[in-house]
Amino acid sequence: MTGAAGDPDPSGGERSPLGGGVDWALAAKTGARLVRPGPAMTPYTRAAATEELAAAARFAEQPVREVTGLADGLPVPAAMVVDRAGWIDAAAASMGQLTAGLDGQGSRDGSPGIGGRVAGVQAGAVLAFLSTAILGQYDPFTGEHGTLLLVTPNVIAVERSLKVAPKDFRLWVCLHEVTHRVQFSSAPWLADYMKSAVDLLGEDTGEPLANMAGRLAAELNRRRRGEVEPGDGGLIGLVSAAQAEPQRNAIERLLMLGTLLEGHADHVMDAVGPAVVPTVTQIRSAFDARRRRTPSPLQRIMRALLGMDAKLAQYVRGKAFVDAVVGQVGMEQFNAVWTGPETLPRRAEIDEPARWVTRVLG
Template sequence: MESTARESAPALSPATQSNQAAQPNQSGQSNPAQALINWDLAASAAARLAPAGPVLDGKAIGDAVDSLRRLADASVPHVHEITGLEAARDLRDSSVLVVDRASWAKANTQSFAVMLKPAMQKMLDTRRGNLSPAAAQVSGAITGSQLGAVLAFLSSKVLGQYDPFAALAENSTAPAAGRLLLVAPNIISVERELNVAPEDFRLWVCLHEQTHRVQFAAAPWLRHHMLEQIDELSGHLLGNVDSLMERASAAARSLKDRSASGNTPGRGAILDLLQDPEEKAAISHLTAVMSLLEGHANVVMDAVDASIVPSVKTIRQRFNDRGKDRGVIEKFIRSLLGLDAKMRQYSDGARFVRAVVDVAGMEGFNKVWDSVDHLPTEPEIHDAKLWLDRMGL
């Protein structure tokens, strides 16, 4: 099998968090809508604030990067065998990058810029007479710094991420089909924390992330559809800035009250207060899609046995138990950012996929990639029979 394509990039140093290779391109500020968020400042703030990664010597760094690249390639045939998706046979149109935390944060500022560009342009147009260039610059700097702090926190948590929007960023050289980012310092940190075999853990992670590449290859319409949905949702949220600010303040007060009373914020504790009926419908659809994507990847991840990942049972057990040891502050931040809701997407989506496969087999399940109309709704994610009946399976 041919090696998957990747952008030219020497090894990145998890020890120093260097920002020198496999570096996503600068987003710049040429688009006037970008004045509302200083993306470059967000990326630099994230790089500055991100916790230091594990300390490794030069040889260990090179070995880890080579290992991740090799295992990313090795995982593709397994994804093909498990999913039965022919799209897994050839992923040369997308790329694999092994990155550090700063590079991951930079990549995400580019993706955010792509996803929010239409809504921010509309917002800028409606407020053009009330927003001076100086005010826009100050606002962009504040928002960029805040986003950078969030990305700094997340940059130490993410093991890998498939970015289907990379090619749409300004001045991007990413392949049209997107890129897979494997965050080397985080993978190394977790495998050490769990005390598991590095090669086994890295392959296990790559199985999940490569599945996302295959999903978008199998459903080439999915990227455009998600962009449309994100544009619609962000347009609602940003369409009325004054209303948004009022609701955000109410959400923050509610979150503070729940924490003071000892109650952990529930699913979307802050998001629930940021929704009118149209927003709820848009979020419901995106939640269903993300649950499908994450759940499917988890099913693939869990489908391997000891013949592929020798210590898979130990990895699963220790990885699942890992979240129980999080401190109070981290739990609060995760709730605020909706990360706990994301974890529920993994389990909800996996239950949906398994329920469908049990009835219709993997071939029947794969109808989900045929068209937008075949995507499950949020009620269907929680009751697979609804989707099976709608599909006539």
């Protein structure tokens, strides 16, 4: 059936112009309009910090490669040092590429449709919020060698808040983000692994809503009884519980991978040591205290909705896993983790690293 209300879909039904994917171009514009500019600084301070961050990203590559034993001989692309609006624009472009084909069809003329524009405004508001917290980010899905982003106003805001040496803090941040680039450069399969999990999350299972609601109710009861494993709290755990099994597996894959990547990056930041970052102990102590700081009620709500508390748990659990395995078998044998999907740590192994060592290394 066809008509003015919509275009036909492959099943013979009608596609509504209200549907469609997220309008990521509108999301970028909305986010840039809503975002706060960041801490006050002179043009000289901004330019000097931008130049120093770019240089720190280049410098960080060598100690990261030495500590990890990864990416030897691979190119060292320049970092993109941006303001908050620049991060929003890059993030929206990346999300558009990552989710291409997953959001349904657009309107008759190929645009996202009214629903896509509404979703774009909502996504833009989320990006505006996130852009105030991101210090840096490695995006494996854009550019020939991925894109390393560093957000100048956020780095300056945090270093001022922590009262740490700016030069050391900027290098410390770069060590973390460069480690992510080294991870993906050394294991090119990681990007496809992530993309396949995202693709699976976007599939329509056709499952009755009542089934999903039943699983969600059961999970809420588990949480009321305190039967929730570490790192499973917040909205991410609830979303996972409501999904069909293939989607739950995809969320599990992404969570376990994120825990490994973030924990490994935190381990490398500290392993580089005071020879490269003289005040690393002070920075780590101040930064961890900042992570533990109790947020305001609004921040708590936003953190729960965006899964930020789960991400903080990833740093802690992931670093403990990497610290334990490297301490037991050394970095060279630990690097077996980057062999393929089958060597990634499983849920139980994150908190019991010896089980991963036994399974993977024998």
